[in-house]
């Protein structure tokens with residue numbers, strides 16, 4: 001396909017937006033060009049999602065101008081934006097699980113037979129198949145979306161957008177929940193869309209993606225516009241300093257462990273088809289990294305220890321004592337805390353305040369034994385300490401958690417767990433969706449917990465993070481532990497070798 005000369009599709013100028021207590025955007029510019037990907041970068045809470053919601057008609061701006069192909073626009077809602085060629089794929093996917101793929105795609109735009117006035121199902125199914133083919137996907141149009149993986153659901157979202165003749169497609173953190181294979185699939189699709197001259201805006205906290213996928217980059221910091229540049233003109237360090245306003249000397253601060261006694265021992269646990277005879281030990285004061293491809297059984301091991309899944313066989317010991325944990329409550333009582341990889345789904349109560357979400361699991365600490373009343377002062381003090389520790393960006397503790405940016409919601413969940421001062425802390429993808437600066441803060445907190453003697457398991461798909469922070473690394477593949485590597489011997493190659501090869 002011949003690529004046309006790229007032209008300016010979108011121009012946003014001096015966009016201002018306030019929420020009660022927050023000036024989310026203080027005069028921001030953004031451009032997007034046909035056939036190119038514009039990365040939109042910035043720390044958690046910098047205003048990226050807000051800017052995109054203004055563009056797509058979810059929020060109204062207080063000030064500023066939006067031009068599409070040189071014309072002033074003001075979209076009333078998402079549908080209005082879509083019919084003008086602007087589609088957004090949100091941080092949280094919005095396909096409906098109980099509808100089929102084709103039903104999702106034609107929802108609100110159903111085709112009818114002009115004579116019989118009945119739904120023209122066949123035409124919609126065929127068109128869906130064609131659209132999927134265009135992006136190189138062979139998903140069955142008639143399957144219900146709930147049977148699809150996150151990556152496949154995303155493909156459906158993309159098809160849904162391009163079915164509306166998008167000329168501008170916005171992808172807000174599209175890769176956070178994808179496997180590596182799904183990520184490369186997505187990148188292929190983005191390449192195709194580029195060659196179809198679609199302009200794209202791409203938000204991500206994974207900087208390496210910016211260098212593989214994006215042509216230009218716009219950076220926001222704390223609601224202000226920092227600048228736009230060609231990706232070929234900048235390197236990683238420059239990008240980070242544009243985002244956080246300073247250089248990050250060491251992305252992975254590491255401290256030598258003072259390894260204490262054994263805290264957690266897992267002996268030969270199994271779960272049908274998912275986990276096979278897994279044994280491991282974690283001592284006080286060490287961080288054990290758990291590596292492996294998505295689906296290798298790491299999360300399942302964590303959920304067995306945490307009492308969320310029932311194992312078929314094997315034993316779990318805490319402090320050398322056999323424990324029988326069959327629910328998360330029991331696990332918490334034994335001093336085991338678990339940060340799930342699916343934060344929204346499992347950990348937040350969206351209509352409660354930031355403070356309540358943080359202190360919820362710890363209420364008995366604040367309850368007066370006699371009066372049964374909550375000590376609000378103590379609760380507030382704890383909230384202050386921990387929100388500061390994790391630099392949670394919110395106007396106050398009373399803000400509803402759903403109004404926080406994605407990354408800040410995650411910090412609240414992490415704070416909630418750390419407040420419990422668990423003996424064993426299992427964290428599953430702890431820095432997914434977290435900006436580079438805050439990542440480092442999280443590593444420093446993990447190091448503090450390690451010094452204090454917590455036994456930590458860190459499950460992560462980010463190899464650099466595993467290598468940078470762990471004292472020891474376990475690798476899983478197809479439900480089994482296939483390797484254990486000491487920090488000093490660990491390399492990306494060695495870990496990948498264990499990760500792809502179950503019976504090395």
Ligand SMILES: Nc1ncnc2c1ncn2[C@@H]1O[C@H](COP(=O)(O)OP(=O)(O)OP(=O)(O)O)[C@@H](O)[C@H]1O
Pocket residue numbers: 019020022024042043044045046047048049050051393394403404405406407408433
């Ligand atoms: N509906 C809302 N009500 C109140 N405040 C909001 C609302 N939406 C966003 N904010 C605030 O506006 C600021 C910008 O949030 P936004 O979601 O745009 O950040 P972001 O750059 O997308 O961050 P992240 O990388 O964490 O997703 C934050 O301080 C956030 O708390």
Ligand SMILES: [Mg+2]
Pocket residue numbers: 048049050091405406407
């Ligand atoms: Mg966001």
